Amino acid sequence: MSxxxxxxxxxxxxxxxxEPTAQHDVYLVLSEEERAQGFVRPVRRTYVHSKxxxxxxxxxxxxxxxxxxxKFYGATYCCGCIKHLPVGEFVWDGTDQLVGS
Ligand SMILES: [Zn+2]
Structure with a gap:
């Protein structure tokens, strides 16, 4: 994945x-220059699918x-469901904060 x-x-x-789908080969991200302008949320690596x-x-x-x-992404991948699903179905690991909020 790149x-x-x-x-x-x-x-x-x-x-x-x-339908179940492998992760994409390529994902869109903001450039390093854009990311370097500052984070408005903590950098979290892991989310949990509520379903x-x-x-x-x-x-x-x-x-x-x-x-x-x-709000950059509207859908995100679940390793359990093996699908890209709406970000609103996920919370950040260890929190009750919805991904995308
Ligand atoms: Zn899932």
């Missing part, structure tokens, strides 16, 4: 999955993108 800062990168996946209870840990670049812009 990252791109180009939102038009044709390798990017979109939205939520109806299956399984924790998923992200790359540092994606975690920092969430911390810089909590």
């Amino acid at each position: 990252h791109t800062t180009d939102p038009t990168d044709p390798r990017l996946g979109r939205g939520v999955d109806q 299956c209870g399984v924790a998923t840990t992200m790359s540092q670049a994606i975690a920092e993108t969430y911390a810089r812009n909590p």
Whole structure:
């Protein structure tokens, strides 16, 4: 799995999955320059899916993108469901704070 800062990168996946799907090869992230402008949330690596209870840990670049812009992603991956699902179905590990808020 790798990252791109180009939102038009044709390798990017979109939205939520109806059927089990592997993680995408490439995920969109904010550039290092953008992330360096400061985080508005703690950098958290792990979230828990409220519907299956399984924790998923992200790359540092994606975690920092969430911390810089909590609304950057509309969908995120669950290792338990093996799908991309709406961020509102997830909470940060050890908290009751919704991902994306
Ligand atoms: Zn799940």
